[in-house]
Amino acid sequence: MRTLNDLTGFIFDLDGTLLDSLWVWSEVDEVFLSRRGLPLLPDYAQSIAHLGFADAARYTIDRFGLAETPEQLMQEWYDLARAAYRDRVPLKPHAEEFLHKLCAQGVHISAATSSEPELVLPCLDRLGITGLFDNITTIHEVNCDKSSPDIYLLAAERMQTAPNQCAVFEDILRGIQSAKSAGFYTVAVEEPASALDQTEIELTADRYIRSFAELL
Structure with missing residues (x-):
């Protein structure tokens, strides 16, 4: 063995x-969804944990019926997370x-x-x-x-x-x-x-x- x-x-x-x-992504998810008046569902983070940025964006658009592009979501997520990764x-x-x-x-x-x-x-x-x-x-x-x-x-x-x-x-x-x-x-x-x-x-x-x- x-x-x-x-x-x-x-x-x-x-x-x-x-x-x-992962606390960064909890913050990102909360801010991102609250901006759209959407709830942070208990299984959401786990559903995207294994996905890359683009696939997570596509999943999010499909799940919540968003009229946005994956590129728009990825940029918003990146902007929200960047300072935390860089500094904290x-x-x-x-x-x-x-x-x-x-x-x-x-x-x-x-x-x-x-x-x-x-x-x-x-x-x-x-x-x-x-x-x-x-x-x-x-x-x-x-x-x-x-x-x-x-x-x-x-x-x-x-x-x-x-x-x-x-x-x-x-x-x-x-x-x-x-x-x-x-x-x-x-x-x-x-x-x-x-x-x-x-x-x-x-x-x-x-x-x-x-x-x-x-x-x-």
């Missing part, structure tokens, strides 16, 4: 996994220590994110961790969401590491399921926004952690 100590590649989701950033989003506790531990071991590290590079890169730069990653792979490069393992496969390919030699760290069920289906070792990172799926996440992932402190 594989363990983290057997692996040579580590792929991290950003929002909700390395970054404590922190790492999850002990995430930086774990990344430095991996670097000291000489393994490969990648990020695989559904977020816009223009949002997350200034955040990673401010936090001083951009240089720890071999690559930062985004949904836009594979043209599918995280219900497909393509983003993880591309990140692994860029590290020249086979999936069975890589761990994927994720906070959402669909990402964990798709990564596992492609042969990755999966580590679920506890995130309150995924609480509705927690039981299935724990059953699906190869390992479940409540904090990166468990891996130090």
Whole structure:
């Protein structure tokens, strides 16, 4: 049975996994919907969590019957979130220590994110961790969401590491399921926004952690 100590590649989701950033999207959703007199429904955030910006915009337009384009929604979301990522989003506790531990071991590290590079890169730069990653792979490069393992496969390919030699760290069920289906070792990172799926996440992932402190 594989363990983290057997692996040579580590792929991290950003929002909700390395970054404590999902509060930003709760604020964005609340402001965006309230501007249109719409309620923030309990399942909305979870319904778009695995989607890239464009797919989330299309889903939102269809769900709420909005007479706007995906591009208009994406720009509004970006404008609402940009300052928070640039100035306020922190790492999850002990995430930086774990990344430095991996670097000291000489393994490969990648990020695989559904977020816009223009949002997350200034955040990673401010936090001083951009240089720890071999690559930062985004949904836009594979043209599918995280219900497909393509983003993880591309990140692994860029590290020249086979999936069975890589761990994927994720906070959402669909990402964990798709990564596992492609042969990755999966580590679920506890995130309150995924609480509705927690039981299935724990059953699906190869390992479940409540904090990166468990891996130090």
